[in-house]
Amino acid sequence: MKQLGLLILMVLTLAVTGQEKSKEKKNNTMKFNELNNFEKSIIEGKGTERPFTGIYYKHEEKGTYLCKKCNAPLYRSADKFDAHCGWPSFDDEIKGAVKRTTDADGRRTEITCAKCDAHLGHVFIGEGFTSKNTRHCVNSVSLNFLPEQKK
Numbered sequence: 001m002k003q004l005g006l007l008i009l010m011v012l013t014l015a016v017t018g019q020e021k022s023k024e025k026k027n028n029t030m031k032f033n034e035l036n037n038f039e040k041s042i043i044e045g046k047g048t049e050r051p052f053t054g055i056y057y058k059h060e061e062k063g064t065y066l067c068k069k070c071n072a073p074l075y076r077s078a079d080k081f082d083a084h085c086g087w088p089s090f091d092d093e094i095k096g097a098v099k100r101t102t103d104a105d106g107r108r109t110e111i112t113c114a115k116c117d118a119h120l121g122h123v124f125i126g127e128g129f130t131s132k133n134t135r136h137c138v139n140s141v142s143l144n145f146l147p148e149q150k151k
């Protein structure tokens with residue numbers, strides 16, 4: 001009888017810890033970085049930061065630009081170029097990371113994080129800045145930067 005009691009206790013303990021683990025996992029996938037009011041106004045309110053004010057406009061370090069809200073990798077520094085427009089510009093995104101949606105007025109194409117829908121900016125085609133003929137015009141405040149690991 002004593003052994004059976006122990007066995008039941010073990011099974012119960014396993015069941016409870018198993019449940020807690022799956023709960024943890026769920027919370028992690030739903031967790032976003034905390035945003036301040038300015039970040040919220042751009043990322044969730046689809047606003048635009050003033051040109052030439054963002055921290056990544058003249059940023060030339062090698063690395064990866066991540067979504068400010070969910071940390072998804074969005075752009076590589078190798079695809080960044082200076083369009084003299086006042087916002088960080090990229091002529092390519094990390095495959096599948098950026099979603100395109102036509103604005104309500106049908107004129108511009110909004111770009112958002114494919115993972116969490118954070119507003120990034122707009123994409124323009126056919127301006128001839130680079131050979132890819134594409135300019136992702138991105139708010140610095142929508143991004144975080146991860147420097148390339150030095151070997």
Ligand SMILES: [Zn+2]
Nearest residue numbers: 067070113116
């Ligand atoms: Zn995101």
